[in-house]
Amino acid sequence: MCWHQGIKRIARTPNARGATSCEQEVELAPGAETTPEQLMNAENSVIRRNKRKRNMVSCREYYCYKLQIREDDRSMLLHIGRLLQHYVVDMYVKIESTRLDFYRLNDNQTRLRTELYQSLIDSLSQGESSSSNIGTRIILPGSFIGGPRDMRRRYMDAMSLVQRYGKPDIFLTMTCNRNWPEIKNLLLRTDKIENRPDLVSRVFRAKLEQLKNEIFKKNIFGKVAAYTYVIEFQKRGLPHAHFLIILKQGSKMYSPEAYDRIVCAELPDINEHEYLHSLVVKHMMHGPCGTMNPTCVCMRLHIGCKDRYPKQFCESTIHTTNSYPLYRRRNNKKKVKIRGHYLDNRWVVPYCPYLLAKFNCHMNVEICSTIQAVKYIYKYIYKGHDRVLYQLSDIETNNNVDKIKNYVTARWVSPPEAMWRIFGFDLNQIHPSVMTLQVHLENKQPVTFPEKSSLHSVMKNKALQKTMLTEFFSMNKYDNHAKNLNCMYAQFPEYFKWNQQSKIWEQRK
Template structure:
């Protein structure tokens, strides 16, 4: 709704010689009455159907309507004088038409505008920007705030009359999801408005699972009640979620690692597992480890067999420990990464973190290549190099020789 200063309710109350811009009080009162009437029609008369919610904001222009064209203007460049600029602006700076008027618009997908037009305009930020020279050692935040604060005469009268700038229904207050005995707010039935629940990142596992239960358990009276399924109270939120079937099945994680086993090297499989643990909510991580630990530890077994010159050697706890170390190191390299123990997986023994007591892991890894296998690949593929590839290959050999 846009206030029109030429509304009859305004012009009929002007004194001789007055114009609407001389009576901001009159404009504010008439607009307020029209807003109240409109909301009455929406709330009580259901002119748009039964209302579930509403939100509106009052915004006042900082300039008079007759001043707008002198400050803001927009026009397309002449297509004859500058066809390239004309084409760029009409292609990238003008939206529409779309929707039913132009269903073949490039912005349309599945019958909807991908740019989400038409948009609902609610509010904006500060109305003024200040640029000037100042002492860089003097930071007067109060002055800067006051300079950027501007209230027009329209808005000033609106506020003096104590009319609301913003209104919404229902009165919703977001609540943080917290674990038991970590409540930060207190409220009762009399003073509690409708409340919504904050989203929780899956990495915050306990709170994420708690929120999952809050969304699916009706009328819980305690944290223990949230963990109750039928007549059984489970010890953890994860167990309660699994029993209710709220967590994804482990099968698709198993299939992903099985596919990686066919196409990737063992250390890559461990990295994929680390990414799954860090980014996803895996229901049974221990089961996943038990199913794929040999594929993740295969490099270490191969290295051990080569060093011992014994192909009969099999997997040991020490070999699996090395695989766990690699997974945990990858996890800890992520922002906010957690150790394996946080995922209910075995904690690796870091006393055996290095292949050699004198070599760091990164250097020891460079010594663990299968030179016989690499030589065989070289012999097989060297003859298929193109002329450019051979030139680069020979230059590299000469450089490292």
């Protein structure tokens, strides 16, 4: 059975005691004594009555339900081998294609145009009266998760954290371990790990939540002021997460001794830390590359290893100029055999011993507070999806660029990513939340208008002239509370909230 339009959602039945306190609709008699809880319940009931609910099952919700793990499941859908990989990728491609078709076929996408307000004035002065001859079409807006506009917006939001809280202190990368016991213990004898992308996605998300608990609640690195992370998927399928963490002022690290308490780049003593030694050998050894293995994936023509391995020996951690610290890598003659070659401390990827021992996976931890130019780090984690091919064409291009086609071309979807998207797990997160403020020159704000509308009617619409910036100036001119605050535009949302429908700033309560 496949999803089709019109599948109705089954309403949840109340429990044995009836509806919970938050589900009860309280009728308040005039003049009667009420508790704060009753007032809250009454307000919530009004919100629920006014809120439009969807009573149909979406395509993603349907396949999310079908792909759940159940003890008495007789469908065997999760145990069909490589066909499951093909199935989940096809289903997610169908979901994403449906969303893209909505943006392509939606009437607003073909009838709306955008242009600068000053350009409308210039067009009107030149005798142009029809709005269908100017502007560029809206193809793929920032509301599409994972699109180019969405990734650029999230990158700018992350950079605003640097402006407010300073440079990031820790760059952490966590990669899924396909041999986690939580995955292997749930496999049947006929199953293979690569054929269970549902287990890989679920277990990695559980480990990710556990890692967030260690960093942000237990504060193993110190108190965190802000952070952002992005989930990515390798071409071979395994998911990994990139964290950028900004510590509070009292927890920041300034000395090499503080770095050594968090990051290690040496082989542990096998006699004292046998388990940790085995994990470092298994997960944290680079290569080998260079003359030992010229065909390694990290090798670049005329450059060598892109990660600059092997590193140099160093008796103690030292600062470097606009780069990661030079971690302690002592020449203690310790070597391990990796892929037929003996490697020493110069090949160890920096790691945190506590996190590596706890999560048993590749866990690269770097101190990035010494880097002056931090933009490339944020651009790296918000670079977007992998692409695997390109096409050269001599066909003459027109002025209308099909951004949906550009996004779909060479799109690479792996089975774990398909499962991750079907389950609706978060692809990225930022804390604290960032509000995007409009910035433009006078009469240079972008204006959206119907294609067939008259330019005279567009110019007479005063709401099109209003933006966050113009109303900020108006508030500081007419509102007494805004005048007394005497704050900058970036701090204004801390005291006022923007009403998108009315296009006015309202005081926060």
